[in-house]
Amino acid sequence: MRPTSLHLSVLLILILASVPIPAQAQSGYVLFGGEKDPDNTLRYTLRNNRAKARSNQLDLEIKPHNVAISEVQLSYPYFFDNSFDLNSIQVINERTGETLPVEKMETEEVDAKERTLTIVMQTPIQADVPLRIRMQNFTNPRNSGLFKMQARYLGTEPNPLYRYAGSWYISFN
Template sequence: MKSLISSQKRVGPLILALLSLGSVAVAPVPAWSQAGAGLVLTGSEGVPVLNYRLDFRGLESRLERYRLEIPPQNLAVAEVQISIPTTGTATFDGVIDPAEVRLEVEGSPVELRDVFWNPEFRSLEVVAAEPVASGQTLTVVMSNVRNPRAGIYRFEGRVLGTEANPIFRFVGNWLITISGRNER
């Protein structure tokens, strides 16, 4: 009888430890939908794949807010250009409202001189009122975007510096996934 009681005393903490480890293993982990580039199967041949976030789940034909991150540059940035080339069968047919585009530096809004969206060439130009100093993360925030059909869309990012002979410098691609309404 005495050995049965002492073995129960040893088994109790062991069961408690196993139950707590098991609950940690199955606990829900918060997920950041569209927080990054995700799994890239197409390869990018040395082209940087940039981080982005879609605030409202990225469903086709719905209004969305895109947050496109540009890593710190080694030059002051006067303008950001985003183009959406036609790739295969996925032609971006979404609608971008230039009045709802803003530029943020480390989370703070930047005053803009001009925002221009060319739907024919699927090109967005965001011009800062004053150049943004080098070494800071930029985020292009596009609100009230009407998502296109479901698919993966490549957005190409370029920045224009402030040097004597400025040229657009390629910074990378955002591979944006838009899901069908029944996929999520």
């Protein structure tokens, strides 16, 4: 019996259906419990959104602001403890694709449920530059769910205060 094109098509579909294809999670719409101002919801890209996934990559986008930025601070829940590899975090100028030099990174435990990651830049980032914080070797939380991370930035004015940049609502399956 000679294989027909129908048999070959079915065989090809079965082969392709069995090959795992990595999913890429992206920020979407938050229906309940999100920001009052939708402009404060920031975009992110996650290579693998399965809980407990290791060696992942998380890209967090920060919209441009009208002041030069000397520090970026991320606050996150304790579910992300031991998720970040500080040596694999980059700050990228979205407009040029250039990796910006970082002076130091520090993590701090604010209280039992909240942590911060402070990224101090070597030279201030110019005003109106969109940023991407790329975290490679990122480990997803053990539990699935929707997790909130917030971004603040420190300007270069004489008496700088941290200003709210927005929030990411990151979903893990």
